[in-house]
Amino acid sequence: MGQIIRFGVSLDSDLLVKFDHLCKEKNYTTRSEAIRDLIRNALVGRDWAEGKEELAGTVSLVYDHHHSELAQRLTEIQHEAHDLIVSVLHVHLDHHNCLEVLVLKGDARRIKELADRLISTRGVKHGNLGLTTTGQDLV
Numbered sequence: 001m002g003q004i005i006r007f008g009v010s011l012d013s014d015l016l017v018k019f020d021h022l023c024k025e026k027n028y029t030t031r032s033e034a035i036r037d038l039i040r041n042a043l044v045g046r047d048w049a050e051g052k053e054e055l056a057g058t059v060s061l062v063y064d065h066h067h068s069e070l071a072q073r074l075t076e077i078q079h080e081a082h083d084l085i086v087s088v089l090h091v092h093l094d095h096h097n098c099l100e101v102l103v104l105k106g107d108a109r110r111i112k113e114l115a116d117r118l119i120s121t122r123g124v125k126h127g128n129l130g131l132t133t134t135g136q137d138l139v
């Protein structure tokens, strides 16, 4: 971890008002912490765009387990990429609907491919890929 550096930022007063409102909405106690998170988000976004080899993400899937062979298909796809999957949480939301959350770690492109395959599987009602980081290159 490096030393803490203070620097000045010049910006339009209207933009600062909007930024301060945003900080309040997001519950930031200081502008500095909000700016640090914006920078981290930009860096993680760049890692994903550049296809970094060691990233982390989550995939959530909502589906009806009564749907013909869907659960079996989703399991098959996961087995084909088992090396990316750190953990899977399965919650029975009600009599019909299941929520599955996969925690993934590995190559950005492979994580996106796996997410696309799972989310586009016929019968999946809603799917989402959450892009994050292993945290190793961030302070």
Ligand code: NI
Pocket: 065, 090, 091, 092, 093, 097, 098, 099
């Ligand atoms: Ni279930």
